Amino acid sequence: MRSEVGRRWPGWDDVLLTLVVGYMTVEEVYLRSGPLVVVEVTLAAVASLVLLWRHRWPMPSAVLAVAAAILLGAALPLVVMLFHLAYANRLITSVIAAIVAVGGNLPMDAQHSLFAPRDPGPVLLLVLPLALGMWAGGRRRLVAALEDQVTRLRTERELRAERARMAERAQIAAEMHDVLAHRLSVLALHTGALQRRAATLPEQVATRIDLLRATSTDALDDLRDMLGALRNPTRDTETAALTPVDSGLPNLLDEARAAGQTVDAVVEGDPDAAPASHRLAVLRLVQEGLTNARKHADGATARVEVHYGAPATTVRVDNDPAATGSEAGGGYGLIGLAERISALRGTIEYGHGPSGGWYLTARIPLPAHTVTAD
Incomplete structure (x- = not known):
């Protein structure tokens, strides 16, 4: 204005x-x-x-x-x-x-x-513009002062809300550290002790102990990253979170198979050509899909299809119907995934497929400059 x-x-x-x-x-x-x-x-x-x-x-x-x-x-x-x-x-x-x-x-x-x-002209002719000018100018300054006050109040409210969020983040981080970190540390400690006696255990048990040891230590590392993000949300959270992405998807599939889950995976395109945020989203989508399959359709075959390339990164995870008729639900994991995909201007769908199994699919468009470069 x-x-x-x-x-x-x-x-x-x-x-x-x-x-x-x-x-x-x-x-x-x-x-x-x-x-x-x-x-x-x-x-x-x-x-x-x-x-x-x-x-x-x-x-x-x-x-x-x-x-x-x-x-x-x-x-x-x-x-x-x-x-x-x-x-x-x-x-x-x-x-x-x-x-x-x-x-x-x-x-x-x-x-x-x-x-x-x-x-009686001159007096009124000169006094009237003075009076009108004083009134109009005073009103303008009053409106400007009120607008400035509203802006300051809005800023103060945002700062108070941010301080409240920071305090809540710190409290959540402290609780997670006191509870989850302690229990995961105990789990990693005991599996490490069992791992040292692997020679005296059956091969199948020793393999599962190795998997438990690796999973617990990885969980501790992930928890440490999450606690750092909660305590300091201004850091480069994407860079911090992307540390395991390059090898994360193959490792995730290997861990699922080692745990006894049947997984058929097809990955097309060059992952390195996709934005790092897309690779992280793919990792979380596949992780959520395989977790849901294990929880609600134990023993069913899970299929993973990932395509990297223009015009969009696509991923689909589905599984055969559960033998026990267990129902998969849309919990907090799916809600968080939906928010992540929405932030990338993508779309996500999930539900029961024609065969009765559960599916999870997402499409994340590439940024315009990436498509143009390709």
């Missing part, structure tokens, strides 16, 4: 006002002029024309308006300038201009007098 005071260039409203004031002033001076008609009309025209730049040069405009009032008895340029000065909170300047104009015009002849033929 353009400021009314101190703006550099005139607007259409200024042009229209100047034309009206100029026409009326020049006509009035011409009809009352004497032998110096050319000089008087020129002064009236100049005093009216400079009103265009009254915002940028208020004092020169006021001087010319006062001069026209004193020498010619032209009141309209002075009226406009008195209103403008009062509106701009230059009340003393506007009052001085009015006094100088009236006082300087008193010795002039009746032909060039501000007082004739206006009766």
Whole structure:
């Protein structure tokens, strides 16, 4: 929004006002002029024309308006300038201009007098623009002050909300550290002790112990990253979270198979050509899909299809129907995935497929500059 005071260039409203004031002033001076008609009309025209730049040069405009009032008895340029000065909170300047104009015009002849033929004119003619300018300027400043106050209150509210979020994050991080980190550490410690005695255990048991040991240590690392993100959300969370992405998907599939899950996977395209955020989203989608398959369709075959390339990264995870008729539900994991995919301007769908199994599919469009580069 353009400021009314101190703006550099005139607007259409200024042009229209100047034309009206100029026409009326020049006509009035011409009809009352004497032998110096050319000089008087020129002064009236100049005093009216400079009103265009009254915002940028208020004092020169006021001087010319006062001069026209004193020498010619032209009141309209002075009226406009008195209103403008009062509106701009230059009340003393506007009052001085009015006094100088009236006082300087008193010795002039009746032909060039501000007082004739206006009766009771001059007082009201000069006081009215002063009063209106003070009222309009005061109202403008009040509105600006209220807007500034609203902005400050909004900023303070956002800061309070951010402090509350930070406090809640810190509390959650502390609770996760005290509970989850402790239990995962105990699990990793005991599986490590069992791992050292793997030679005395059956091969199948030793393999499962190795898997438990690797899973528990990886879980501790992931928990450490999450706690760091909770305590310091301003860090580069994407870079921190992407540490396991390059090898994460193959490892995730291997761990699922090692745990006894039947997984058929097809990965097409070059993962390195996709944005890192896409690779992370794919990892979380596949992880959620395989977890749901294990929970709700234990023993069923899971299929993973991932495609990297233009115009979008696509992923689909589905599984055969559960033998026990267990129902898969849309829990917090799927809600979090939906928010992640939405942040990448993608779409996600999940539900029961035609065969009765559960499916999870997502499409994440590549950024425009990536597609253009390809």
